[in-house]
Amino acid sequence: MKNLWNDGDAEKLVADYAERGVSRDLALRVYTTRLLGGEPRLVLHGGGNTSCKTKATDLVGDEWDVLCVKGSGWDMGVIEPQGLPAVKLGALLKARSLKKLSDEDMVALQRANLIDPSSPNPSVETLLHAFLPHKFVDHTHSTAILAIVDQDDSEALSEKVFGSKMGYVPYIMPGFDLAKAAADVFEADPTVEGLILDKHGIFTFGDDAKQAYDRMIHYVNVAEDFIGRHGKPRTEKAVLPARLATAADLAPMLRGAVAVARGEGRFDRMISDFRTSDAIVDFINSARIADYAGRGVSTPDLSIRIKTGPMALPAPDLAKIGDYKSVIRSHVEAFAKDYRAYFESNDGLDDIKRTMLDPMPRLTLVPGLGMFGHGRTLKDARIASDVGEMWIEAVRGAEAVGDFRPLSKADLFPLEYWSLEQAKLASNKPKPLTGQVVLVTGGAGAIGAATAKLFADNGAHAVIVDLDATKAAEAARKAGNNSIGIGTDITDPGEMRAAFDKAVAVFGGVDILVSNAGAAWEGRIGELDDATLRKSFELNFFAHQSAAQNAVRIMLEQGTGGVLLFNTSKQAVNPGPKFGAYGIPKAATLFLSRQYALDYGAHGIRSNAVNADRIRSGLLTDAMIASRSGARGVSEKEYMSGNLLGQEVTAQDVAQAFLHHALAERTTADVTTVDGGNIAAALR
Known part of the structure; x- marks a missing residue:
């Protein structure tokens, strides 16, 4: 992966923002955040987060030590200074002494200490950024890093790949507990230049924006080089029909199958986005594609985009296209049945009241053709396709150096059904013709x-x-x-x-x-x-x-x-x-x-x-x-x-x-x- 830092570009952005009253620290934080956010192999559609520790003045003129951290809803690739809300650092650091802190209380704490009350909610990983002592902290979901951590022996493999330069944090759901655990790992060895989070991604840090960014690119390249040198031969390919049906043949059948029936002839329809390339087709033509799809998502954050993982269909034989609609529907029904079982078995483990999301797949893989992203809007469908491309890259890398073993679905459930996400869904009312x-x-x-x-x-x-x-x-x-x-x-x-x-x-x-x-x-x-x-x-x-x-x-x-x-x-x-x-x-x-x-x-x-x-x-x-x-x-x-x-x-x-x-x-x-x-x- 190419290091895109450019002194001239960085200084120009600093100068441009200085005219608008933005500090050098925050301007450089914006600069490297955009560099990271512009690379889909690092972050996608709101994923990842960055921060810097600096000073800010509140509405009455008092100056505070603050953490400027990526706000909810902002895309790193196009972020502006207001997308990095300033939170009073002292209150965040004090929280580390607490034994427990619910997600709702964590969000309340962060909002209560915003310099600007109108700012977006700070990232769920704000406390992790705060508990690390470095001025600049970067976090991504690099597909190369995921290839290393989506393994049964991820800790040993991480040690082999990165040596003692990177700390290793076992999987914990993002939030207060993960923040404390990550800080403990760093303090056990303050010489590390970053942290590898199992099944999740990578943090790097530094005394300035360039150092944190350079370290991110360096360790991602270390992972990519390892995969390139140690990759094993690709798996056996599936046998395809002599003549394949086309995406145009399949699209209406598939779109109808993933529509959510509301009874009495009423449906919540999906938009479908077809995506194909040589790389996509080469991977999904694997004889094991259904197995890979059934294992789940490459990082838990993807669950809000493609649920528990993709759905894989058999290759469509043009000679039997008349029967393929029933093949699609049987696979969709099986996916929905498995999803309901996943929800019911995990939801029953506690007394929290949850609303099950619709059980339809958001990503469908079709050997010989490509993949379809599904969503209630074209934007959502395209996001699902984007995620699908990065899922393929992560799985390909994981299989090259070992055996793709992502987070279990039982561990995935608390994140997909995070209480704060549920609150957002409850307030999100579609328009009358959404999906049509x-x-x-x-x-x-x-x-x-x-x-x-x-x-x-x-x-x-x-x-x-x-x-x-x-x-x-x-x-x-x-x-x-x-x-x-x-x-x-x-x-x-x-x-x-x-x-x-x-x-x-x-x-x-x-x-x-x-x-x-x-x-x-x-x-x-x-x-x-x-x-x-x-x-x-x-x-x-x-x-x-x-x-x-x-x-x-x-x-x-x-x-x-x-x-x-x-x-x-x-x-x-x-x-x-x-x-x-x-x-x-x-x-x-x-x-x-x-x-x-x-x-x-x-x-x-x-x-x-x-x-x-x-x-x-x-x-x-x-x-x-x-x-x-x-x-x-x-x-x-x-x-x-x-x-x-x-x-x-x-x-x-x-x-x-x-x-x-x-x-x-x-x-x-x-x-x-x-x-x-x-x-x-x-x-x-």
Whole structure:
């Protein structure tokens, strides 16, 4: 591993922060923390922590000796000074004389002694940093170090690798007891330059930021060099089918299998992130991959990301792909059953009241293909995949020098179900559409963009499909929540299929279709040429059918139901003069929505329509408004507000109707009118 310290960069950061009143100590602490946090083989997504002992002034001007330590929720790779809250050091040191200190009291002690009361909670390992006397302390979960400590004989192996330069601390769950034990190990031999924590990671320390950082990189390199020199031959490879199915074949099946059933056709869905590389495939093609996966996580911190460890599937044979859905479901059921047993057996050991987390895997390994990370959001799914890559590296290293034996699941349980994590989970309320994927056609137009934004605001990831790729991308950016835009001619069945395949590739599947795209042609029906009418049918009917077919194809593979929503326009039931080329295919689309409700209701797929009228959009342009108002002999304002409420209806109003249908779990074959009130267009 390369040492990235650069004197020039360090001094520049010190100077930049000095202008903002940040001390040299804290600026250098930020600098090396970012160096460590930018290397995934050391820390991932909030893991690891660093500290420095310095001085700080409180709100009334009193100066204190403090420990600036990484705060909860901060990523080391992008940390700022406020991500290292200052805690009064004297109170922390006094705590060492206590015989015991609960996690809740430890957090209260740390918060009570913050210089800035608005700071984030200091790290759970704050006391360990405090009890070590050095000015700078670094802690990471290096995969190379984990390869050494994830062994049955980890203490002897650590002595062989590091000699007397590193202290060894037997596994203890992070918190007060670990802090005291680590300090005792250091004081037994104050010449050590760091501590190796069994099944956990590494601490290094120094009198300045550079020394602590240099030591971290040095001892990680010692571990990497040892693995490189003493690595044994790789294990036997599994026999793969002659023709493998693809990730696209598997993704909807797998995503449906890991959805959490809530009864009565309701599901908490997951987003899936597929990840592959030569290194990933080479490792998971091992004949022992299921064994490795069953042993657990490489460091306990990963349990909040991938639970008790990955799930391994058999390689998917393309010739038997029709049977593979049941193979996936049987493996998921087995994983969930084992997880429930893990929870029940460990939860019953004391009287603490806990809420079991959902039992679904968060990382799935597929020989020959790669791996899928699962999460309630795309961010969580990607984190699971990132963790999976580092899990592979740690296990590969452990197997190279010995036998991968991580922390037992019984010892893992107290950390996964740490009381403070439980409190966080209880307060974390998902949004109504969290975990769901919506595909919106005509997504860059007024109604489509408003709908995509509203759905994203309610937790969904949006796939915005539009003929103009640039506008689709911009609409996705405005929608937020990792939405994507795709340029697509929806009248081309091949391009429509590709858009849905892209949704599967990025998110794992599709749960909601908003088939919204359309365009209008004017003229008396008897005077229209066939080409114009056929062109309108291609866009205003057949494109809706194509979108629905693709959505249903994916929804049936997922097996978790879904929602088809069609923008059919009031023209479907209340035609306007010279608007037949638009209204006739829209009428067909309205009945198309009902046919889907009829044919696929038994599969939990709902189908509804929204009849909107007079919405300013790419279809109803200023020129069209002038034309239509003229045809009716009214002013433009009267035309746009010509309804029972006397108010103009907006794209946001239509978006609200689509959202209503997405959430109305017991409504199908319905038509909702969004026009401010038009008795002639009322269906009932």
